Amino acid sequence: MMQDSNNKSLSAYQQSYEALRDMILTGTIKQGTKLVEEKLATELGVSRTPIRESIRKLEQEGLIVNKRVVKLSETDLRNTFELRKLLEGHGARSAAAYMSEQEYLALERCVKIGRSGSLEAIMEANKEFHEIIMRASNNTLMIDLFDRMQSVIYLFRQTVVYHNRPFLIDEHQKICEAIGAHDGDTAEQLMKEHLQADLDFCLHQIR
Amino acid sequence: MMQDSNNKSLSAYQQSYEALRDMILTGTIKQGTKLVEEKLATELGVSRTPIRESIRKLEQEGLIVNKRVVKLSETDLRNTFELRKLLEGHGARSAAAYMSEQEYLALERCVKIGRSGSLEAIMEANKEFHEIIMRASNNTLMIDLFDRMQSVIYLFRQTVVYHNRPFLIDEHQKICEAIGAHDGDTAEQLMKEHLQADLDFCLHQIR
């Protein structure tokens, strides 16, 4: 009757995928936990079949490794940000060259919200900022990859008190300006520095 | 008794994954074909369960889209090479900075075989050349990604008469030299140019 809040004819697989992912992302299941198909199945009220598929999917997103919830290491963090620097650096360069006026306005809006919005709105706008730039790469392969990395990035953020990361909006603004000036070199460079600063901030907090 | 040549206690999933992948890569199943689980299952002598998992895996490698064998477009080709340029460019830069003497010798050997080996050996050495450099990135995330891209790259190659691509070994040698000289900028630059040349060669043949 009310065991699932949103039971609205989504496939069992989709439901259990999302449920499991959220349980991992929110820390309800904590890192390193062994996942047992049958246990999850009864817990989520479905059979093992959709659970299995969910696990496979989450494995390829990097949230599950070897039937265990991933334990993110410092190396994982570094590797992830190194890849982000490549992808988003490229995205920023492309944005400087090809971004539409409309998308650029949306980008500016993200910066503005970053300065004036509620905490919730700020977090959302900052995420959107990176998504818009990534879209400008116009490379679905990279965009899909970027999307798949979001879960792991989110999971890292859970470990870190992130909302007061200094200069974040200033950095976004600089990137935005470089894109507006169609200066690809600078945009790429600034994006890489921005992500490096992010990484350093995370690393600093972890230790 | 002899329906499978290599029946050596590999899991049904592993067997069917490899069989299906090879069928796609060799063109036995041609691009755009709708894949039906049950048909494949009886064909490969297993149940639908491992077939399903194989299909999922191949979907995430990009060989299957929507239960159909992918039809690689020119855009796919461009997108793939754009990503390769980022990854392998970075790999080359890292190689110039950090590659071990042993790995470097292996790299040189690949170039040498490229000049003197049999056609088969040359193809293999050229593939190895890129793998060695990618390993030097020392970033498992990128290396895994690179590995997963190989199937699609291979499939592209099937469309193209590739063995006589001009200057290929010369380009490899230049890259190798830049790595040996610990010149990261040049190594990255040359790798990107090399891949661009590869892309152009493919595009030229396709049309």
Next chain:
DNA sequence: ACTGATTATATTGTATACAAAAATAAATTA
């Protein structure tokens, strides 16, 4: 002949049973 509804068919999604393998606990021996 074309369009839309209706039926039939094919295909996938999900549950479940059972066998194979892995992990754990118990028992034996040195």
Next chain:
DNA sequence: TAATTTATTTTTGTATACAATATAATCAGT
């Protein structure tokens, strides 16, 4: 007691049945 075997239990892999959905075919009515 520690190490090694042998049972026992848990967990996963695979096959299969059935239900839900999507696809194709048939048939009416215009």
